[in-house]
Amino acid sequence: MRAVVYDRYGPPEVLRVVDVPVPSPAAGQVLVRVAATSINLSDWECLVGSPAYARIGGLRTPARRTLGSDIAGVVESVGPGVTRFRPGDEVYGDNLGLKGGFAEYALAPEPVLARKPAGLSFAEASTIPQAGAIALQGVAGAGPGSRVLINGAGGGSGTFAIQLAKGLGAHVTGVDNASKLDFMRSLGVDEVIDYRADDFTRHGPYDLILDLVAHRSVFAYRRALAPGGRYRCVGGPVPTVLRVLTLGWVVGRLSGRRIGMLAVRPGPAHFGPIADRCAAGEIGIRIDRTFALDAVPAAVAHVGAGRALGKVVVTPTAG
Ligand SMILES: NC(=O)c1ccc[n+]([C@@H]2O[C@H](COP(=O)([O-])OP(=O)(O)OC[C@H]3O[C@@H](n4cnc5c(N)ncnc54)[C@H](OP(=O)(O)O)[C@@H]3O)[C@@H](O)[C@H]2O)c1
Numbered sequence: 001m002r003a004v005v006y007d008r009y010g011p012p013e014v015l016r017v018v019d020v021p022v023p024s025p026a027a028g029q030v031l032v033r034v035a036a037t038s039i040n041l042s043d044w045e046c047l048v049g050s051p052a053y054a055r056i057g058g059l060r061t062p063a064r065r066t067l068g069s070d071i072a073g074v075v076e077s078v079g080p081g082v083t084r085f086r087p088g089d090e091v092y093g094d095n096l097g098l099k100g101g102f103a104e105y106a107l108a109p110e111p112v113l114a115r116k117p118a119g120l121s122f123a124e125a126s127t128i129p130q131a132g133a134i135a136l137q138g139v140a141g142a143g144p145g146s147r148v149l150i151n152g153a154g155g156g157s158g159t160f161a162i163q164l165a166k167g168l169g170a171h172v173t174g175v176d177n178a179s180k181l182d183f184m185r186s187l188g189v190d191e192v193i194d195y196r197a198d199d200f201t202r203h204g205p206y207d208l209i210l211d212l213v214a215h216r217s218v219f220a221y222r223r224a225l226a227p228g229g230r231y232r233c234v235g236g237p238v239p240t241v242l243r244v245l246t247l248g249w250v251v252g253r254l255s256g257r258r259i260g261m262l263a264v265r266p267g268p269a270h271f272g273p274i275a276d277r278c279a280a281g282e283i284g285i286r287i288d289r290t291f292a293l294d295a296v297p298a299a300v301a302h303v304g305a306g307r308a309l310g311k312v313v314v315t316p317t318a319g
Pocket residue numbers: 040041042045130131134151152153154155156157158175176177180195212213215233234235236262263264265305306307
C-alpha cells in the first residue's frame with residue numbers, strides 16, 4: 001500500500017510517499033481501508049515536533065512514521081477479540097495513539113472507532129472526531145446569555161465550538177487572524193477579534209474562555225474573565241500550559257475564577273453526539289479543500305500556513 005512517512009521532525013518537505021506492506025490487525029485491532037483523513041493541528045505539531053509534548057514517545061525521532069489521526073473508511077479485516085465491527089462496516093474515529101491515516105490502510109484499536117452515520121460522507125465524518133470532542137467539552141457550561149470567547153476560533157475545533165456555543169444561546173466572540181474573520185462570522189459568531197492586531201485579554205469580561213492556542217499569561221486570562229468565570233486551554237507552548245496548570249490554578253482560586261487545562265476525553269462517546277447533530281443538519285461541517293494522498297505535504301503545508309478556512313481532508317482511497 002502507499003503511505004506517507006517521515007523519519008525526522010521538520011517542515012512538510014520531510015514527508016514522502018512510499019510503498020509499504022499492508023499491516024495485519026493484532027488482537028483488538030481493526031484494519032481500516034482509509035477513505036478520508038482530516039488534518040488537525042496535532043498532526044502539524046507531531047510533524048514539526050513542537051510544542052514539546054508532541055515528542056512524547058519519540059524525543060529525537062517521531063514515534064509514529066505515518067501521521068493522520070482522524071480517519072474514516074471501511075473495515076477491511078479485524079483482529080482476534082474484535083466484536084463490534086466486521087469487514088465492510090463504515091467507520092470513523094480519532095486514532096491519536098496509532099495514527100496512520102495518511103495511508104491507504106490504517107490499524108486502529110476497536111474502542112476508538114464508531115459506525116459512520118449514514119448521512120455523512122467519509123470526508124465529512126473524518127472532520128469530526130478530534131475537533132468535535134474538543135469543541136463539545138470546551139464549551140460545556142455555556143448557556144443563554146453567557147459571554148463566551150474562543151481563541152483560535154477560525155480553525156477546526158473552533159468551527160464546531162462557535163456553532164455549539166451559539167446553539168446554547170451564548171454571546172460568542174471569535175479570535176483568529178484577519179483572513180478568518182468573515183469565515184467566523186459565517187458560522188454565526190457575534191464579535192470577532194484579529195489576534196495580530198488586538199489583544200483579546202483587554203476585552204471582556206467573559207464567562208467562559210476556550211483557548212485552542214494559549215499564548216498569554218495567566219494574569220491576562222484572569223483580567224479577561226468575569227467573576228466566577230472559567231478559562232480552559234487545550235493547547236499551546238509548554239511553558240504557557242505549565243503556567244496555566246500551576247500558577248493559573250492558584251490565581252484562579254484567589255480571584256474567584258477558574259483557570260485550567262482541559263484534558264480532552266477522546267472516543268465515540270465524546271464525538272458521536274456532535275456527529276449525529278451534523279448528520280441531522282443542526283451543525284455545519286466546513287471543508288476547505290480535499291487532497292489526494294500524494295499531495296499530503298501540500299495539504300499539511302496549507303494547514304500550517306494558516307490558509308485553511310475549515311478542515312482540510314486527505315482522501316487516500318476512493319472510499
Ligand atoms: N488537551 C487535549 O487533550 C488535546 C487533544 C488534541 C488536541 N489538542 C489541541 O487542541 C488544539 C486544537 O486546535 P485545532 O485542531 O482547532 O487547530 P487549528 O484548526 O489549527 O486551529 C487553530 C486556529 O488558531 C489560530 N491561531 C494561531 N495562533 C493564534 C493566536 N496566537 N491567537 C489566536 N488564534 C491563533 C490559527 O490561525 P493561524 O492560521 O493564524 O495559525 C487557527 O485558525 C491544538 O492546540 C491541539 O494541540 C488538545
